[in-house]
Amino acid sequence: MADHLLEVRGLSVRFHTAQGVVNAVNDVSWHLDRGETLAILGESGSGKSVSSSAIMNLIDCPPGEIASGEILFEGRDLLRMSPEERRRLNGKRIAMIFQDPLSHLNPVYTVGWQIAETLTAHGRPGAEALARARDLVSRVGIPDPDAAMKKFPHQFSGGQRQRLMIAMALGLKPDILIADEPTTALDVTVQAEILTLLEELQAETGMGLVLITHDLGVVAEAADRAVVMEGGHIVESGTPHDLYHNARHPYTRKLIAAAPGRGDMRRPEDGAEPILSCRGLTKVYGAFTALDGVSFDLMRGETLAVVGESGSGKSTAAKLILRLEEATAGEARWHGEDLLAMTPKEMAKARRQIQMVFQDPTQSLNPRMSVFQIVSEPWVIHPGVVEKRRWRERVAELLEQVGLEAEHAQRYPHQFSGGQRQRIAIARALALEPELIICDEAVSALDVSIQAQVIALLGKLRDELGIAFMFIAHDLPVVRDFADRVLVMKGGQIMEQGPVRRIFEDPREGYTQRLLAAGLDPDPEVQRQRREARLKLSA
Structure with a gap:
């Protein structure tokens, strides 16, 4: 038996460009257990998305090159598997949702057909796949699933498209779901709904969840553990509470200091025209x-x-x-x-x-x-x-x-x-x-x-x-x-x-109160209180 559901050991990824070699990921190691949520935190260029792309075999080689390391899924090294074995695992055992669903949904096919295609590609009969797709659309909270199945991606809001991407990824009940910035640029209430949905689905299936994010609030809300990446290296790891209250690395402290919502509030000038x-x-x-x-x-x-x-x-x-x-x-x-x-x-x-x-x-x-x-x-x-x-x-x-x-x-x-x-x-x-x-x-x-x-x-x-x-x-x-x-x-x-x-x-209006309660705070203790307030308002 493997020690962990997924384990990345000493992974290094580099890209060969006209300007020279770019070392995007350098000797990175982390693990994920079943039913656990691991956040990979860092800013653009930190290497967090490249490391997850290596897991899904989405790095173009060349110009990319996996220079060293192992990616162990249930003890087996994904990097030593044949392309056919990787394709059988991707989608079925390991799935991924991306930041911009509109860029990853085909604009000329209905969403029902696209969700069903992920099932038929892994051997499910067409009628069974369509029935399962309809159940998934309903499960992720899309109203009137029968009508939604016949619509195209542009006919849904950003939050609904992200829900459809989640439905597509979870169709075959994967053991691991990788979510790459799944809530960036979404409204605060929709963001809270997406994170709650992922948590509920995780509880139902027992899957491991990798959350790739630059938002400390997402880490505080959803993660069990987090690793912090800068310049292709892991600089720190720990629980959200430890990282926020006892950060050791200057980069982690910089991220915390940059989080908004801590400054003095301004006062409007009296008599301004x-x-x-x-x-x-x-x-x-x-x-x-x-x-x-x-x-x-x-x-x-x-x-x-x-x-x-x-x-x-x-x-x-x-x-x-x-x-x-x-x-x-x-x-x-x-x-x-x-x-x-x-x-x-x-x-x-x-x-x-x-x-x-x-x-x-x-x-x-x-x-x-x-x-x-x-x-x-x-x-x-x-x-x-x-x-x-x-x-x-x-x-x-x-x-x-x-x-x-x-x-x-x-x-x-x-x-x-x-x-x-x-x-x-x-x-x-x-x-x-x-x-x-x-x-x-x-x-x-x-x-x-x-x-x-x-x-x-x-x-x-x-x-x-x-x-x-x-x-x-x-x-x-x-x-x-x-x-x-x-x-x-x-x-x-x-x-x-x-x-x-x-x-x-x-705030005097219930809607404003719900907006404020849905906002994410980088402090896990404050975020826990907001979650409780959100549950009370929705009760």
Whole structure:
């Protein structure tokens, strides 16, 4: 009998690139027992996903190479098995769910067919596979499973797609499930639901669960043990309680220090004048009302956080203000002038004062343009802001202002990390010296330390330049640290709004209370109390 269900011993993985050899994983060892949840914690580039890809035989060799080590499943070394043996194990005995389900679900097949395919690929008859797929869709909490089986991936929300991926992975009742960032960028309530679902399924099947994450809150909520990775090495391991309260390695302490939700809460300034006043903002798509009579003010130099689950209307409100979509009714007065009634020429002028930073800089930055072209493009659209002879000098100033270097101007977006790309997007937004920047989930997918750096940067810009922020987010600890006032939305309506301290310490609406209870805290003791509060609210 093997000592452990899964054991990784001395694993090293390297990649051969044009720039030389990259040692992605270096002499890594850990184990997983049946019924246990092991978290692998670390930021982008730490090697956590590469080590799990080696388990699933998902590393392309070349350019990848497993230089050394063993991966023992029930005592047998996976690295010594034939490809046919690995294929028989993958999916049936060892399964994996990925961070972005939309990228891993086939857009041209129904979800029912795709779930059934995982079963037929391992010998289940077609009719039996479809019946089992229907049961799985129901088990993971998708409403009306018969109708859901006939739908395509794009017809589901992000949380529902993740549930479908879980259904697909669990179809053959695997002994091990590897979950690679399964809750990143999901709403706090959906995140809590996904983690609870995994826990319930684990209790039913006794499977071992490997959770790959950069979120200390996920570790506190779900893990029995955790290993911390940095630069391809394991630097520390232990229980969530030990890691949080008795961290020994500087990298672990850095992650804990960077976790949001620990700073002093800000107080809105009395007597500040509104620069944006929205009244009765409404958006109707056919029979669906996405935004229903929303009214709020945004003051000069203030951060107004807009929180709520997917579909609450947060992003719709931002799009209406910027006239990226046309409102059905209402008004949005910018310095007294209604943005919704402006001519295209007037709106173009107003857009110089209102800029936006989107969630995914990979999608919002043109890959064919250099950083210099990206940052200077607003001056082409709005001539006269900066003299052309000063463009290179000004681009260098903006890049340094957001923590980059002047020589970065000649590079292209793919040559930067996610956090650096978001800084480039912020530099572009600053190029026109705006009064208001709308941030739509601008830090939700970033590593915790990079997220802390970007939030600190935005706070510095707010204090030094007097810029106001409309900060759309689902990450409540970040909102707690950064916002002056909070607006809570659900179903296209405002549930409540007020100063950040009042919303977090004395929420008046049950929906707000549920949102706060669903948030994850890096301290296991605090997280245990939140879980108990969440169970009481749902009872």
